[in-house]
Amino acid sequence: MESTTTSFPNETATVVSQYKLFPTRFARGRRITCVVKHPALEKDIRYSFILDIQYAPEVSVTGYDGNWFVGRKGVNLKCNADANPPPFKSVWSRLDGQWPDGLLASDNTLHFVYPLTFNYSGVYVCKVTNSLGQRSDQKVIYISDGPFKQTSSIAIAGAIIGAVLALFIIAVFVTVLLTPRKKRPSYLDKV
Incomplete structure (x- = not known):
């Protein structure tokens, strides 16, 4: 914000403040308010403007x-x-x-x-x-030549879940087959 003050011989002054901003199209239609505050004023003075950015x-x-x-x-x-x-x-x-x-x-x-x-x-x-x-x-x-066949996301998700489930079942099956089994003692060994 830039401000300039001009003093006069009768001991008064004029203050001009400028608030500069780079306008974009997104600011179009937005409301801005200039607020004047001074100890001599009973309340703030407000001036509202609607931005018209071109x-x-x-x-x-x-x-x-x-x-x-x-x-x-x-x-x-x-x-x-x-x-x-x-x-x-x-x-x-x-x-x-x-x-x-x-x-x-x-x-x-x-x-x-x-x-x-x-x-x-x-x-x-x-x-x-x-x-x-x-x-x-x-x-x-x-x-x-013709319409594209669009694969739905549900079908793709189902295929992925099915593939993961199939790999899990195969892993369990291989683990069961390759795990060595303990030999159970028979009753003949105790006699």
Whole structure:
């Protein structure tokens, strides 16, 4: 905090204090309060402000689950942008090839209108612009022959537990077989 004091001939003074901070987008909308304290005041004077931090867009592309396959329908990519001031332009493009038929960009969403084919594999980019700058994000889309079989975590846990149990049973069995047995005395030995 920086303070400057200006003294006047009538024995008064003006004190100006500045509290400087580096604003981030996460501080946007937060309330800060300036508190004035002085012995001559009956109570503190408070001035509240809501921070309005402005920043260029932060962009992310979502919607691809890694399981896009030939024939799949109803898939979309979503261009998520956090910006202040709000974005005024959002543009979809493809980096590595021709823009295939059946793509419709509307409301920050890229709709894949037709069932998927291998032609849709590629790198898709969303560029978002506001008055402070332009940012982009991209997503690599791979179209496979068919859906991936996803193994559930319960099945994996069951297989691991089963393997550990099988090893335990084998260890017990081997221990029993290889442990030398004491010879029991017979009744003939006592006669």
